[in-house]
Amino acid sequence: MVVDFNYGCVENQPTNHGTTFILRLVRVGQSLVTANVNFGGEINHNSLSLLNGQVAEFTLTPNEGYKINPRVKGSCSQGQWINENTYQTGTIVSNCTIEFGFNEIKRNARKGLPVWLLVQ
Numbered sequence: 001m002v003v004d005f006n007y008g009c010v011e012n013q014p015t016n017h018g019t020t021f022i023l024r025l026v027r028v029g030q031s032l033v034t035a036n037v038n039f040g041g042e043i044n045h046n047s048l049s050l051l052n053g054q055v056a057e058f059t060l061t062p063n064e065g066y067k068i069n070p071r072v073k074g075s076c077s078q079g080q081w082i083n084e085n086t087y088q089t090g091t092i093v094s095n096c097t098i099e100f101g102f103n104e105i106k107r108n109a110r111k112g113l114p115v116w117l118l119v120q
Contacts (some may be wrong), residue, residue: 029053032095033076040066040102055079056089058100066102074098 029052077090
C-alpha cells in the first residue's frame with residue numbers, strides 16, 4: 001500500500017513477523033518565482049510558489065503612454081510570450097527571479113502625437 005499526499009508516503013513491507021508500515025516523508029520540490037517590474041506598468045503577481053517542473057505565467061499591463069519591453073531578464077529558465085501581455089517561463093526547477101520592463105512611447109514634442117503616426 002502506498003499513500004501519496006504530495007509530500008509523503010506510507011510503504012507496506014512484508015516481514016517474517018507480519019507487515020511493517022514505514023512512513024517516509026518526502027518533501028516535494030517547491031520553488032518560489034519572484035517577479036520584479038520597473039515603473040510604467042503593473043504585473044498580476046509579485047511572486048508565485050510552484051511545484052518544480054511547472055511553468056509560471058505573468059500578465060503585464062502597461063500604464064498609459066508605456067508599452068511592454070519584450071526583453072525579459074532574471075534567473076528563471078527562458079520562456080516565451082504567449083500573447084502580447086502574457087509571459088510564460090520555462091520549466092521551474094529552483095527559486096528564481098524574473099524582471100520585466102516597460103518603455104515610454106515616444107511622442108512628437110511639438111504636436112503631442114506618437115512618432116509612428118507621423119511616419120507614412
